[in-house]
Amino acid sequence: MKIKRLSLRIRIFLAMLLLTFLASVLIATVTIYQYKEQTDEYNQGRLERKEEAVKASINYWLNSGRGNTFPIVEENLKLIFREKIHEISDIEKLEINIYDLDGNIAKSSHAGFVKSDAPSKLSDTILNGVNNTIKHRYVNTKTLNQYSLQSSYSYITDNKFKPIGILNLQYLQDNTSHNKDLEEFLIRMAYVYMLMFLLAIGLAYFISSYITRSIKTVTDKMSLTRLNHRNEKIILKDASxxxxxxxxxxxxxxxxxxxxxxxxxxxxxxxxxxxxxxxxxxxxxxxxxxxxxxxxxxxxxxxxxxxxxxxxxxxxxxxxxxxxxxxxxxxxxxxxxxKMPTQNREELNVVEVVKYALDIFTEDYISYFPKKDVIIAKLDKTQLIRIVTNLVKNATQALDDVENKKIEVTVSDDDENVVIIVADNGKGILEEDKEKIFEPKFTTKSSGMGLGLGMVKNIVEAYKGTITYTTQENTGTVFKIIVPKK
CATH class of the missing domain: 1.10.287 (Helix Hairpins)
Structure with a gap:
């Protein structure tokens, strides 16, 4: 179905449903995006908090004078954090790596047979990021086994704020619980959207019907408008x-x-x-x-x-x-x-009356085929004879220049109507004469006045019947009359 052929009511209905659907999709998209943004902000903030906690522990370890006994210089990083780095890693539940200022790894909290994801040598990008930023901090993110791994790099300083090494924290984001919460939220929201969509269908149907009701009234009236009938005006009280x-x-x-x-x-x-x-x-x-x-x-x-x-x-x-x-x-x-033919209705056998009407014709090519021996109807005998004689007379005139002339008259009935068919194999009705065939006009023949078919039509319509015909040039014409039995 083409969109141009849809009614205005259907267009309004579909437009409202589409608007509701697009609004639902847009809200769901914004919700997912916002949820992801909040999750990322949460993880970044958590990494920053852990980084602050680790640095506080390291500064306390270096400057309190109660723990570290080695001079606080770059060369002693391995000795300074030999045991302390594992303690801090266990407390904060993350992997800690310490590099010297040249980017070589000095100490790592990683233990076990699985290789650490931390690089043994920091790239120039990381070193420049730590050295050239205001906060002397660099963070990068990569995907590891469908998880997001955040790595932060910042300076470790002595009590005079002189850098002696680079602290690296490996924070693996586990968003399983967050994703589950998001999934549950989307399921609940889907139920709400389904309810809203059902309500939108009813509301859209009501609004579209209300908007187009007046237009439908106008359309119905216009479809009934005819030139030869008295047309009613439209009266609308509540219209735009x-x-x-x-x-x-x-x-x-x-x-x-x-x-x-x-x-x-x-x-x-x-x-x-x-x-x-x-x-x-x-x-x-x-x-x-x-x-x-x-x-x-x-x-x-x-x-x-x-x-x-x-x-x-x-x-x-x-x-x-x-x-x-x-x-x-x-x-x-x-x-x-x-004048309209005067009807004198009486019960008669249509088969016998039609046969009586045909008896005046002496042509041997006229054949009569009644479907029954008796067909009773309440009609005017004289008018029925006029119908048959006029149709047969016209048929004989159509056979003037035809070889193997043939006219067939058939009478049948159904439960309520009598059907009379007169068929000939004459020259047919010309295309330009089809619209005028029932008009009261003189014939172009040397005899006759051309009033026969017009008179037949008047009689048939007086009985509330119909007269139709089919014709083909140089093949023949078939007239069919249907009149009620009562």
């Missing part, structure tokens, strides 16, 4: 300034849309009547032309003394009556189309 502006814009759009719909409907009606008037005039002119020619011919050839004058008058009258009947049928067709 931005949403209020959006609602006002929507309500103004509804007003403008309603005005546009009225103008459009009025224009469509006027256009429909203009088109209808043109078509009526055109269709009436068709019988008027042969009537005019007949009258003119009769006028030229009329002879009262003609022995066949009575037969000619009868033929002349017959032609005029036929054209008058044609004009009358045109008027009746438009009159019937203009």
């Amino acid at each position: 300034a931005e949403v209020f502006t959006l609602v006002n814009a929507f309500n103004e759009m509804v007003d403008e849309l309603e005005e546009s719909a009225i103008k459009l409907a009025k224009g469509e009606r006027e256009q429909a009547w203009r088109e209808m008037a043109k078509q009526v005039a055109h269709e009436i002119k068709n019988p008027l032309t042969p009537m005019r020619l007949t009258v003119q011919s009769f006028q030229r050839k009329f002879d009262p003394k003609d022995p066949e004058i009575h037969e000619k008058i009868n033929e002349f009258s017959k032609i005029l009556i036929q054209q008058i009947d044609t004009m009358s049928s045109i008027a009746s067709a438009f009159s019937n189309f203009a």
Whole structure:
């Protein structure tokens, strides 16, 4: 799922959860960093305290006059600290090494078979660090077997503060208890974060729903907006300034849309009547032309003394009556189309009525396939016959230039509806005519008025049914009608 397709509510919800998660991670990171800093400061302070304690013991040993009996000079370092260095090491629980001023080891408290990590010769870096700093102290740190080993180097002085050697303390940091405390703290904090995250989910859902509730109302109303329907305005009492502006814009759009719909409907009606008037005039002119020619011919050839004058008058009258009947049928067709068909519902067998409607067609390529012998429905018999005859008539007209003509009429039903299908293998419906197929308009053929499908649609919709079709050019067309049984 792309982030651009997510709704605003989901985005706010995810953003709040992400913010809570990032805050938790950041707090945990800062806590771990702070804990490590405090541990390092603690170890450094502890090393400094031990160094002060060792120096105090050494100064007391050198200057009290009660312990050391050797002159306090660099050459006597081994003798001065021969036994005392082990005593101090045992008290302070760390390794002590003493070097001369050239960096050579003079005495060490280390004992045993394991080699000491202290260097036998101090590097120039260490010597310069001790000699050139203000406090004359140098500290370095290295990792030893997953432990941190701190080494401090500082001067040992006589009673006149003259350096006679370099004191080295080896302090091995054991952070096991600290790390355990940190682990327990992080576990407790993880439980707290889990609870906070669950609360954040509920809070984020509530806040995101509250923020987007007004927007969802606007969205729902906009999705129901139609040009040919009466659209409702949006009324929101507790809305933000931005949403209020959006609602006002929507309500103004509804007003403008309603005005546009009225103008459009009025224009469509006027256009429909203009088109209808043109078509009526055109269709009436068709019988008027042969009537005019007949009258003119009769006028030229009329002879009262003609022995066949009575037969000619009868033929002349017959032609005029036929054209008058044609004009009358045109008027009746438009009159019937203009008004909604009156329903006279009665229980009838749809299978028999459809067969009766097909009996007027003499074409042998029309086939009838009822799925049952009896399908009872409450319909108007005359209107049902009009539906079938109009569809079949249109199908026969679509087969004018087709070889192996075929029309199939099928009748079936389900629990609530009757289904009538009329299929032909004609030339199909052109793409540009598909949208106008049910419009009331005259046909381009030499006969007919193009009102058949429009009339069928009116009848079907009066029954609250549907009429649909599928077509393929040069292959055929299938019309499907579904009407309720009751």
